[in-house]
Amino acid sequence: MIIVLKPHPTPDVVQHVLERIEALGLTPHLSQGVARTIIGVIGDEEKLQVQPLQAIPGVEQVVPILKPFKLASREFHAEDTVIEVKGVRIGGGHLAMIAGPCAIESEAILMEIAAGVKAAGANILRGGAFKPRTSPYSFQGLGEEGLRILRAAGDTYGMPVITEVMDPRQVDLVERYTDLFQVGARNMQNFDLLKEVGRTRTPVLLKRGMSATVKDLLMSAEYILAEGNREVILCERGIRTFEDSTRNTMDLSAVPVAQGLSHLPIIADPSHATGKPDLIPAMARAAVAAGSDGVHIEVHSCPEKALSDGPQALLPEQYARLMEDLRQLAELMGKSIDVCEGVSV
């Protein structure tokens, strides 16, 4: 950590800062330049709280040198983490192809969609039973009945399933039905929820918040890791910007940035990022070419009747064509896509 003092500090100010650093059990190194005095701090930076030092009178700027996350960092764990769910590997060269409807609406519809995406090569089935909707008057999901349907569809088609958990009180319930938890963008900093899923041993797909930096996303992953659950998959799904031709702005740079900082797999979700089916194939290809460890795509057999996010869903046949492209791209990138075991269709 480096502390920059305001111009022309009095000896008292310098002395006070040095004493405060020593009181924290750290060693200060003073350098007095012509224009500025700076103090390097050596020791266990993790113990240190950046902000209190900034509150000391005479301090202009505190520059942290170490990253604020540890378990999520590549410095802590050099190799790519590979997560395996019912034979489907994610990370380290293996792509997760997650597909399914936004919300689970009925057993018949989900079975139809599951059949379609399985045949196209998806290896994880998604579907929402608890839906975070901007409006209290929108469809909020089928709840436990939805979970039951999702499990049944996963079992029928031999696919691991993933579904969103929004409330710490639902973690136990959802865990009984699902193979992976999804924590949505709006809950990326719902720290109680992060701790709760961190206490389970079920892998967690953690979506980036709309105003979260990649570092913020890794700090939220750290909450889960710190509770003992080491199976976290990151997900880029678009950030909020001024551009209004897409629902959000897909920040694909987040993929190589996260892979440089962290060993955790990171996938991309062009459905939520763009909100427009016309753009999804281009952005899904781009995600794989950028090195992402998988793609999350919403598929619905009748988007115009979907109860949630219909307009951003691909039809099963559009998804099948896209999967053709993605398979070729994955091969070119030297990546593999595990086929999920179980009943073949």
Place this chain on the structure above:
Amino acid sequence: MIIVLKPHPTPDVVQHVLERIEALGLTPHLSQGVARTIIGVIGDEEKLQVQPLQAIPGVEQVVPILKPFKLASREFHAEDTVIEVKGVRIGGGHLAMIAGPCAIESEAILMEIAAGVKAAGANILRGGAFKPRTSPYSFQGLGEEGLRILRAAGDTYGMPVITEVMDPRQVDLVERYTDLFQVGARNMQNFDLLKEVGRTRTPVLLKRGMSATVKDLLMSAEYILAEGNREVILCERGIRTFEDSTRNTMDLSAVPVAQGLSHLPIIADPSHATGKPDLIPAMARAAVAAGSDGVHIEVHSCPEKALSDGPQALLPEQYARLMEDLRQLAELMGKSIDVCEGVSV
């Protein structure tokens, strides 16, 4: 609602859209122009889900005309809502002056701060017992012990108290100690938490999320109102932008925008918005001049030792000077600041 079709629609496409609208029990009005065909939809727009119509092939754009919130809207409730907490009124010309430390650290420190802010004219005491911290390794708050201390300080100084609730499981516990709930920016779209506080009859201060528009904020207020709790106070606390000289960008326009759209009171929080004590007085004055229904300011007797957000706290004497300015401004604006009843200091 207005539906704009893509250029040169076939009669089949037009027919299909008309049928879908009628199937929803609504009445379509077709206008065929030279360059575009548009369909106006009349009926109970609330029942309608915007998005499915957008998913119909041939539809270019769906333009909603009515606002998606109802109970929060000024059209539904023309007069300003005035919320009263232990004799302190908020809204309708009455300003909430909320002050206190970011986190409750000990009874001695909180009592000292409470004495200071009460003397300066604050009429609500704040303090966090459960803290949403970006890092799992930062101080997370004293929990119930913090709530007990807060209640004691409020009772000692005759001030209503406010504290943050982060987890739906804590709502009952927190309600036993507090006069107002605070729902923080990171939880603005934690819909289960919103529903839970909506089921109580304790007023809720709802902070705007860092990537939420004013309309999103009102939609989240609608969640609370729809559960039956009509006492919601909005709070502008800065949005996330590219500007890095402040912690967030304080969007003071949100104050008159929200007051135009809604009857709910809206206050401003220059502490979190700027993150810098040097900027707080200017922005607190600006907030009152913009018409906000109160100001939320963090005050600490020793910012450099604070366990959370010390660098953005004012000293009690700085707060007292600022309150002088704010009182004069309030008077100029024709607003009043209720003095909280109880033990005077």
Place this chain on the structure above:
Amino acid sequence: MIIVLKPHPTPDVVQHVLERIEALGLTPHLSQGVARTIIGVIGDEEKLQVQPLQAIPGVEQVVPILKPFKLASREFHAEDTVIEVKGVRIGGGHLAMIAGPCAIESEAILMEIAAGVKAAGANILRGGAFKPRTSPYSFQGLGEEGLRILRAAGDTYGMPVITEVMDPRQVDLVERYTDLFQVGARNMQNFDLLKEVGRTRTPVLLKRGMSATVKDLLMSAEYILAEGNREVILCERGIRTFEDSTRNTMDLSAVPVAQGLSHLPIIADPSHATGKPDLIPAMARAAVAAGSDGVHIEVHSCPEKALSDGPQALLPEQYARLMEDLRQLAELMGKSIDVCEGVSV
């Protein structure tokens, strides 16, 4: 255009709006619903200025239906525009591979870099002679001497060249030396410059401004097209957001969005978008996979001694490896990369 009136308009207000529309030579269509009155406007929307209607008392919202650009739109010109510069085609399945240093520093260095990028497969050579630098104290470019060097390098290696023009007074001078103009992000709305390059017949690479939407970019292209120069190439180079791990946020969705709205080619610039050489290969691959019509990459033989933007430049050998990947990707996408004619190296 659709005009939405405020709730409960008086007959006078409705009448006044109808008269104003008719005074503009347009035909209004009135629909009075339960909650809102809307007026559809049919006629030559281009003549209409959106904003004055919004200023009429009683008008809540004016919703334009037609796009504000015409010559740039795909509705006006359905086929992809293909631009050819000295045998190198850009657009319509042909990729521009633009490479070279940020600034031209000396003939020796530029020749060395040109040799490297030509050998790697670049088909257009870039280099800046007039540099837009944030600081007046930074290197501002070699001016005309730089242009001369660039021309010499292009001629030596048989490559068309591109360089930035910043000042309308320099357009004639720059045109004498270059094959394509570049208009930089900071000048995307320098309308006098746009008009000036629009009066030439030299193709223009128009970079997206840091706070410009795709539609704004197309409006700026319209300025050039409206002056008679139909050879405009768009360029996505990152927008400004809160994310600080990259210099800007590369918005690759802009590629399919622009291709849907416009017939003009669009390329991507991962060097300026990311500002970090580690991220450039991933984002260049992503750009090609997203369908972009080319990639613009800064290459320098000694980045640590570059006078401008050194840290974001690839070494020639890194660029050569990347071009291998891009060639394979282009082939997979069914695209071709023209080899520039002239002296082979």
Place this chain on the structure above:
Amino acid sequence: MIIVLKPHPTPDVVQHVLERIEALGLTPHLSQGVARTIIGVIGDEEKLQVQPLQAIPGVEQVVPILKPFKLASREFHAEDTVIEVKGVRIGGGHLAMIAGPCAIESEAILMEIAAGVKAAGANILRGGAFKPRTSPYSFQGLGEEGLRILRAAGDTYGMPVITEVMDPRQVDLVERYTDLFQVGARNMQNFDLLKEVGRTRTPVLLKRGMSATVKDLLMSAEYILAEGNREVILCERGIRTFEDSTRNTMDLSAVPVAQGLSHLPIIADPSHATGKPDLIPAMARAAVAAGSDGVHIEVHSCPEKALSDGPQALLPEQYARLMEDLRQLAELMGKSIDVCEGVSV
């Protein structure tokens, strides 16, 4: 300047960085900690170019300590700069009240508006003769005829006048008619234009770009100052964010931030920031309360017929009411508003 090396640097890497720093005539100070090696650099930091050091292999981060602007900084010039134009002072406790139409449309209309704003207490008259319009098909201004009308109105009402200059070729022409130049948001980084107005001795109102930080704004001011023109007035006019209920997001924190970093006056423009007349009075009051050195407001006698930006203009009578409020606020803040000399109305 502080250079942070990547973890575990080899001695060769460290040696290479030290040599590069010494080659620049600067003195490195090496500190090797457990987790990171850092190198402090002392000497004339201004000579140093941050970026090349970042390009050296093994360097993780370069942290500049000094601000990149000098002439604009308060460290260089401690007292507030006060600019005086025909008896009207701006800065140092004196407020500029700039008002007038967006575009000059005719002599009759401008005279009518000038009479209104003069009577209300405005002390500088604005009007655009060259208009930067997003669309090439919108009204582009009356050009020199507009300048002549503006001068005539200023002379008639004894008010100094301000108008926008967009093209370096127009600087001489515009200077013949105006008392202050305005450089608009879109041209904040049009460096050739900044240099050209920097060579005159006419004061310049420099508006913040939509994606510019306060530091970027000060760097652009530095361009003007470095050419010898010391009379620069900054202007906050809103930045581009995701919030869509206002045209831009007014960042009033920029006022105290700029006043802390710089001695230059800074005013605020709620007309362009909000784009909505309903919001202008609240935001103008907030600007004065935040300490801004003036307010720039668009006023039109018939907004619904204005050829440019009509919907954001106040009527003269609305402006007069607002000026009443602003005068009282200014008095409360201990500020004065000079009355412009000349013919009284």
